[in-house]
Amino acid sequence: MNVIRRRGWEIPDRLATPEHLVFNRRSLLTGAGAVALMAGPAAAQRVTDLANMPDPTADLYPAKHNDKYALDRPITDEKINSNYNNFYEFNSTKNVAMQAQALPIRPWMVKIDGLVEKPFEIGIDDLIRKMTLEERTYRHRCVEAWSMAIAWSGFPFAKLVELAKPLGSAKYVRMETFNNPKVAPGLRQSWYPWPYIEGLTMAEATNELTFLATGAYGHPIAKQMGAPLRLAVPWKYGFKSIKSIVRFSFVEERPKGMWEKLQPAEYGFWANVNPKVPHPRWSQATEEVIGTGERRPTQLFNGYGDYVADIYKGLDNERLWA
Numbered sequence: 299m300n301v302i303r304r305r306g307w308e309i310p311d312r313l314a315t316p317e318h319l320v321f322n323r324r325s326l327l328t329g330a331g332a333v334a335l336m337a338g339p340a341a342a343q344r345v346t347d348l349a350n351m352p353d354p355t356a357d358l359y360p361a362k363h364n365d366k367y368a369l370d371r372p373i374t375d376e377k378i379n380s381n382y383n384n385f386y387e388f389n390s391t392k393n394v395a396m397q398a399q400a401l402p403i404r405p406w407m408v409k410i411d412g413l414v415e416k417p418f419e420i421g422i423d424d425l426i427r428k429m430t431l432e433e434r435t436y437r438h439r440c441v442e443a444w445s446m447a448i449a450w451s452g453f454p455f456a457k458l459v460e461l462a463k464p465l466g467s468a469k470y471v472r473m474e475t476f477n478n479p480k481v482a483p484g485l486r487q488s489w490y491p492w493p494y495i496e497g498l499t500m501a502e503a504t505n506e507l508t509f510l511a512t513g514a515y516g517h518p519i520a521k522q523m524g525a526p527l528r529l530a531v532p533w534k535y536g537f538k539s540i541k542s543i544v545r546f547s548f549v550e551e552r553p554k555g556m557w558e559k560l561q562p563a564e565y566g567f568w569a570n571v572n573p574k575v576p577h578p579r580w581s582q583a584t585e586e587v588i589g590t591g592e593r594r595p596t597q598l599f600n601g602y603g604d605y606v607a608d609i610y611k612g613l614d615n616e617r618l619w620a
């Protein structure tokens with residue numbers, strides 16, 4: 299007999315599909331949306347409790363480690379990493395961890411559309427269970443000249459492309475973050491051109507380094523780090539690694555990211571790391587390694603040139619670096 303061991307919090311199979319029906323009920327009862335409307339320390343405690351609510355995919359972590367992408371430095375301490383984040387949907391300081399707990403991450407539908415054989419929507423748990431999760435360590439470099447090293451869990455973006463079945467006419471993937479001003483106050487600040495959008499060429503999207511993270515530090519990814527699904531492109535400045543993705547569209551035209559719309563002279567489409575090309579307002583030559591007090595020289599393509607330099611051959615007329 300096939301005995302399936304189930305932890306107390308796991309939902310029985312008969313309830314597991316369709317995902318959105320199960321979780322709708324749950325989110326009505328305990329949803330972070332409701333919590334966000336409460337105030338005071340009790341609400342803060344509830345928010346923390348919700349953040350610690352068991353994740354339906356928790357059994358998949360820690361994922362098998364892939365040691366191909368070894369680091370030249372220690373992994374950034376998890377406490378430091380999860381308390382120094384950029385997530386402008388919540389606020390524009392690095393101190394967003396607490397506020398980000400108000401984001402409800404179930405149900406979470408991911409839409410795949412545009413130039414594909416057949417557009418579809420898929421629940422995040424169904425999507426994750428179609429993939430084989432692995433763990434990889436990457437270094438990331440923010441355009442603001444700080445860096446971190448992280449152990450992500452997730453799957454190669456190329457696997458999502460396989461699932462999406464794009465048409466030959468697709469040249470770019472456009473990604474979009476959730477846009478619910480009720481849970482994320484930054485989204486009410488109308489001077490930002492929300493929603494957060496980012497884009498990659500098909501060659502970038504299918505490069506072996508391009509990774510969709512569902513976890514970090516051996517468990518499901520924290521909300522402030524972009525739960526439940528976040529991009530990781532370590533050779534580009536941090537703003538390309540879009541968080542909390544709800545939609546992947548395969549398109550012919552180059553997508554314009556939120557930062558590019560806001561400030562095109564400073565933030566372009568390519569945004570590959572290059573220590574020799576300064577940001578209009580500061581040098582990119584070195585980086586502060588968060589949590590260590592150390593400054594290090596920044597490397598071309600953030601040190602990942604062996605994997606990605608070929609993508610950019612023949613693109614000399616493009617502004618590849620910022």
Ligand SMILES: Nc1nc2c(c(=O)[nH]1)N[C@H]1C(S)=C(S)[C@@H](COP(=O)(O)O)O[C@H]1N2
Nearest residue numbers: 383384385386440475494536537539540541
């Ligand atoms: N949706 C969304 N994605 C985002 C951001 C954001 O504000 N909103 N900030 C970006 C920037 S500038 C960086 S450096 C990284 C930060 O990721 P971390 O907080 O996990 O270190 O997320 C990127 N992805």
Ligand SMILES: [Mo]
Nearest residue numbers: 440441536537
């Ligand atoms: Mo960044």
